[in-house]
Amino acid sequence: MKPLDLLQQSLHKRVLVEMKGGRSYRGVLDAFDQHLNLVLSSAEEVVKDVSTPKSGLTVLRGDSVIYVSP
Amino acid sequence: MKPLDLLQQSLHKRVLVEMKGGRSYRGVLDAFDQHLNLVLSSAEEVVKDVSTPKSGLTVLRGDSVIYVSP
Amino acid sequence: MKPLDLLQQSLHKRVLVEMKGGRSYRGVLDAFDQHLNLVLSSAEEVVKDVSTPKSGLTVLRGDSVIYVSP
Amino acid sequence: MKPLDLLQQSLHKRVLVEMKGGRSYRGVLDAFDQHLNLVLSSAEEVVKDVSTPKSGLTVLRGDSVIYVSP
Amino acid sequence: MKPLDLLQQSLHKRVLVEMKGGRSYRGVLDAFDQHLNLVLSSAEEVVKDVSTPKSGLTVLRGDSVIYVSP
Amino acid sequence: MKPLDLLQQSLHKRVLVEMKGGRSYRGVLDAFDQHLNLVLSSAEEVVKDVSTPKSGLTVLRGDSVIYVSP
Amino acid sequence: MKPLDLLQQSLHKRVLVEMKGGRSYRGVLDAFDQHLNLVLSSAEEVVKDVSTPKSGLTVLRGDSVIYVSP
Numbered sequence: 001m002k003p004l005d006l007l008q009q010s011l012h013k014r015v016l017v018e019m020k021g022g023r024s025y026r027g028v029l030d031a032f033d034q035h036l037n038l039v040l041s042s043a044e045e046v047v048k049d050v051s052t053p054k055s056g057l058t059v060l061r062g063d064s065v066i067y068v069s070p
Numbered sequence: 071m072k073p074l075d076l077l078q079q080s081l082h083k084r085v086l087v088e089m090k091g092g093r094s095y096r097g098v099l100d101a102f103d104q105h106l107n108l109v110l111s112s113a114e115e116v117v118k119d120v121s122t123p124k125s126g127l128t129v130l131r132g133d134s135v136i137y138v139s140p
Numbered sequence: 141m142k143p144l145d146l147l148q149q150s151l152h153k154r155v156l157v158e159m160k161g162g163r164s165y166r167g168v169l170d171a172f173d174q175h176l177n178l179v180l181s182s183a184e185e186v187v188k189d190v191s192t193p194k195s196g197l198t199v200l201r202g203d204s205v206i207y208v209s210p
Numbered sequence: 211m212k213p214l215d216l217l218q219q220s221l222h223k224r225v226l227v228e229m230k231g232g233r234s235y236r237g238v239l240d241a242f243d244q245h246l247n248l249v250l251s252s253a254e255e256v257v258k259d260v261s262t263p264k265s266g267l268t269v270l271r272g273d274s275v276i277y278v279s280p
Numbered sequence: 281m282k283p284l285d286l287l288q289q290s291l292h293k294r295v296l297v298e299m300k301g302g303r304s305y306r307g308v309l310d311a312f313d314q315h316l317n318l319v320l321s322s323a324e325e326v327v328k329d330v331s332t333p334k335s336g337l338t339v340l341r342g343d344s345v346i347y348v349s350p
Numbered sequence: 351m352k353p354l355d356l357l358q359q360s361l362h363k364r365v366l367v368e369m370k371g372g373r374s375y376r377g378v379l380d381a382f383d384q385h386l387n388l389v390l391s392s393a394e395e396v397v398k399d400v401s402t403p404k405s406g407l408t409v410l411r412g413d414s415v416i417y418v419s420p
Numbered sequence: 421m422k423p424l425d426l427l428q429q430s431l432h433k434r435v436l437v438e439m440k441g442g443r444s445y446r447g448v449l450d451a452f453d454q455h456l457n458l459v460l461s462s463a464e465e466v467v468k469d470v471s472t473p474k475s476g477l478t479v480l481r482g483d484s485v486i487y488v489s490p
Contacts, residue, residue: 127146
């Protein structure tokens with residue numbers, strides 16, 4: 001199986017996304033594509049231990065993603 | 071559904087766009103493409119808490135986008 | 141409509157181009173392509189509030205463009 | 211043989227992954243693709259000698275990978 | 281017209297090329313391609329106001345080019 | 351002959367690989383591909399003059415390679 | 421003529437290659453390809469005015485090249 005097939009297992013579950021530049025996001029993974037563009041719902045952004053809730057759907061550009069984990 | 075299909079739901083609504091390099095933009099999402107190039111109308115730019123209104127249509131290059139959220 | 145179709149509306153009008161690395165340009169948009177390579181005429185370059193007029197046509201590489209606005 | 215054919219030999223074995231930005235990961239290599247996107251299980255993240263265990267499957271974006279070794 | 285068609289007008293004329301990393305070059309534009317790879321003859325390199333003449337043909341990689349102007 | 355054809359001459363010989371970010375590797379070149387992804391055996395990593403031996407096969411992502419030399 | 425056709429004129433001649441990150445190389449250009457991957461023989465590396473001779477063939481990844489000149 002390929003990495004993106006395994007990411008399928010995290011669909012509709014809460015994930016942690018670490019981004020380049022020191023940001024991270026927690027939220028429910030609603031969608032992703034082959035570039036690792038991601039959509040999170042019920043997301044919160046964490047920058048330097050400060051957490052900010054995000055309303056609606058947050059679209060993250062895959063190019064800035066370092067990793068996705070549960 | 072794919073991330074860019076879900077971004078379709080934000081079309082013609084106000085969004086927050088976080089960019090690489092510490093800039094962010096608020097405005098109405100008038101258009102986007104598969105590279106996440108975006109067009110905002112009635113936009114304002116925020117750099118280090120200083121907000122600058124932008125007249126007309128602002129075209130943002132997708133390559134500098136980190137995320138788009140409502 | 142797609143972002144680059146909307147950029148068409150700025151053709152032959154004055155635009156502000158913000159570039160990576162802290163440069164910006166003001167000038168008349170004479171041409172652009174799908175990479176957001178741009179050609180400005182009657183351009184001036186602004187780096188740290190110092191403005192330098194540029195004679196002739198200035199070709200900006202799209203890869204360094206952050207945004208284009210009126 | 212090509213590099214990714216040889217990486218096949220590390221499948222389902224513990225690997226060390228060094229990433230750009232000073233992070234590294236240890237875990238069992240469950241999947242990889244031609245971009246060097248990787249999936250690790252039983253992973254731990256090491257940043258500046260601080261180790262954090264990660265539950266479930268960690269998907270690492272190939273673009274940030276520097277090397278993979280046993 | 282497209283940006284690279286307009287660059288055609290600068291062929292065999294003196295241009296200023298601003299590069300990422302603080303370098304710039306002045307010289308006669310002898311050739312370019314769609315990546316904005318450039319060839320200058322009679323070039324001089326300027327780094328922090330220090331000018332160095334270059335003999336022969338200087339091939340600049342397009343990927344580092346910010347702009348080309350007369 | 352093309353660069354990667356000449357790299358073929360270093361196959362199964364010891365090489366020095368300089369990477370972006372200040373790392374270098376010495377080892378036997380077991381495989382490479384057109385992206386300059388490399389596999390080294392009997393490798394040692396050198397960061398700031400500190401050498402660390404690596405067991406097994408080390409897969410280096412081509413994107414971080416600066417040069418390969420004997 | 422295109423830039424890479426003109427680089428053909430430097431084949432088997434001594435060139436100076438300036439790389440991103442402050443390195444430069446002098447050597448005989450034995451091969452190049454469309455990515456500006458280069459092979460130098462009888463090369464020496466110069467970092468901060470310290471010159472190091474390189475034995476055998478040095479393969480430079482095009483992605484790090486800024487310019488090639490005689």
